Amino acid sequence: MSKGEQTREMIVARAAPLFNRQGYAGASMADIMRATGLEKGGIYNHFASKNDLALAAFDYSIGLVKQRFARALDGKRHAIDRLHAIIAVFREMIDDPIVPGGCPVMNTAIEADDTHPELSAHARLAMSDWFAMTRRVVAKGVERGELRAGAEPEAVATLMISTLEGAIMLSRLYGDPAHIHRAIAHLEWYIDSALKA
Template identity: 55%
Template sequence: MSKGQITKARILHQAAELFNQQGYAGSSMSDVMDVTGLKKGGIYNHFKTKDELSLAAFDYAIATLAQHHRAVLRQHHHAADRLLGIMAVFSSFIDHPPVAGGCPLMNTAIEADDAHPALKARAQQAMTNLRKLLCHIVDTGIAKGELQPAVDSDVFATILISTIEGAIMISKLYDDPVHLERAIAHLTDYIDEYLRI
């Protein structure tokens, strides 16, 4: 990597963590300068606007999350174990988030709502990709005889994501991981008792 590419990667990493902790609206370019140690011109040399940086930082955060998902999929072959592995990635968000500040998808979805249409569109696409991944795991598991054939993969994906993201939010609100632990335990029981063949 060239010096410029290394600097750009460092800006993305540090900006992704800043935005994920303070929000996009709550982070100024001065904040970005503080965390990167660069002057405004050094940042604008790589990103023309704060909006461009925010989109690139979100993409970076989601790519980091996706790396964790791919690692889990490489480790497990049975569909139920793959689902449990994806859940383990999310359960790590309380103590060891892939990007400081928790789940970048949930944080961005909440903040971007209607205030930042381009960021909202990115968050929607990232959520669609996550839902497609879960549906693919379930549908493949059904086809291979690993999961119960009656399960609706799209419904399951919605319930799994909603349960985990809601539990992450409650755990962060109370600074108590027990809420996420309860949700993971419930989903684990469901997968092992009702889905797994």
């Protein structure tokens, strides 16, 4: 990796938590300069604009989340175990944040919804990947007889992800992880009782 590539990676890695905590509008170039230790010109040597950096920082954050999903799912073949592993990743967003500031998809989706179409599109794509992953687990679980016949992959994905994202929001808003832990306890009961074949 060249020195320029290393510098670019460093900028993205240091800007990602800043954008995740403060948002695109809230993270100023002065904040980014402080976080990276570079002058504005040094940053713009690697990114055409703050917008390009924000997109790269979001994609970097999502890459970290994908790595955590991959580690959590590694070696787990049964649908019940895989659904519990997905839940564990969301729990870790509170207990051991992947990127400081909470869930990057939720943060970006809320901030960028009406103000930044490109960032919103990146958030939608990341969320679509999470939905697709959960739907696949459920569909294969039903097909293999691990989950009850008639379990609807789309409905299960919506229920799980919306419950977990909402609980993360409440835990962050109130500074109280009890919300995510209650949501997880309910979803674990749901998986083990209502979904299990």
